[in-house]
Amino acid sequence: MEGRCGRCWVSKNLVNHEVEANPRADPTIRKEKVILCKHCVDSAPTDALLFWEIYMRFGSTRELLQHYNSETEEDALRKLCIERDLNEREVIRRARGQQNADALNNAVKKANAFLTYASPYGYDYVNGILQVKQEEARVVSLIFRRYLEGRGIAKICQELNRDGYRTKTGRAWASQTIANILSNPVYCGLSRLNGGIKRGKHDPLIEIDTFNRVQNEMQRRIRRPDQRKTETPHLRLEDYVD
Numbered sequence: 494m495e496g497r498c499g500r501c502w503v504s505k506n507l508v509n510h511e512v513e514a515n516p517r518a519d520p521t522i523r524k525e526k527v528i529l530c531k532h533c534v535d536s537a538p539t540d541a542l543l544f545w546e547i548y549m550r551f552g553s554t555r556e557l558l559q560h561y562n563s564e565t566e567e568d569a570l571r572k573l574c575i576e577r578d579l580n581e582r583e584v585i586r587r588a589r590g591q592q593n594a595d596a597l598n599n600a601v602k603k604a605n606a607f608l609t610y611a612s613p614y615g616y617d618y619v620n621g622i623l624q625v626k627q628e629e630a631r632v633v634s635l636i637f638r639r640y641l642e643g644r645g646i647a648k649i650c651q652e653l654n655r656d657g658y659r660t661k662t663g664r665a666w667a668s669q670t671i672a673n674i675l676s677n678p679v680y681c682g683l684s685r686l687n688g689g690i691k692r693g694k695h696d697p698l699i700e701i702d703t704f705n706r707v708q709n710e711m712q713r714r715i716r717r718p719d720q721r722k723t724e725t726p727h728l729r730l731e732d733y734v735d
């Protein structure tokens with residue numbers, strides 16, 4: 494097929510993809526056809542609102558973050574909802590519904606990266622609260638343990654891929670994903686909120702001491718001294734009261 498993917502602009506492996514029309518557009522139009530590459534079809538959300546308002550507008554999570562000058566997907570999504578006059582709660586509800594549907598399918602996860610921001614690897618959102626997902630939680634513990642045993646992030650990544658583990662979206666592990674896990678305070682029971690940190694309602698997977706040791710170790714392993722932070726934040730649970 495001639496042309497380019499309507500989302501990521503590649504010109505290979507194109508297919509005709511029929512989707513429901515945007516529910517906010519003309520209600521008399523039921524279905525629309527778009528040309529997408531195979532990769533974009535595979536990771537497309539089935540929810541039409543998410544598909545048109547988020548997925549088709551950005552070729553990657555990075556683009557989304559850059560567009561809104563945001564550090565987190567949560568913040569970018571909030572700005573997107575304001576800009577597009579969308580109800581943020583409704584969008585998040587749909588994104589979580591999408592995740593649950595994918596979990597039920599038990600096939601390769603279709604949820605795209607933007608739609609999974611709400612549930613970090615190791616957890617699933619159930620009724621608005623992060624619930625431990627045992628098989629993923631074991632991998633999170635393994636990652637922290639291996640790192641403190643002295644393994645490098647690239648090495649841990651290789652091991653996980655070799656042993657057949659996959660990320661939430663069903664893809665192979667990348668070093669950045671592992672680095673993100675090692676530095677995400679969600680794993681010791683905290684959650685990030687509007688640039689700050691607060692105590693979460695979820696069960697921790699990692700002791701806070703372990704988490705702090707990993708943060709120190711990550712700083713220590715940075716080769717260029719000018720890239721090290723002068724002070725590694727030392728988290729204490731008692732600093733975060735509900």
Ligand SMILES: [Zn+2]
Nearest residue numbers: 498501530533
């Ligand atoms: Zn594409």
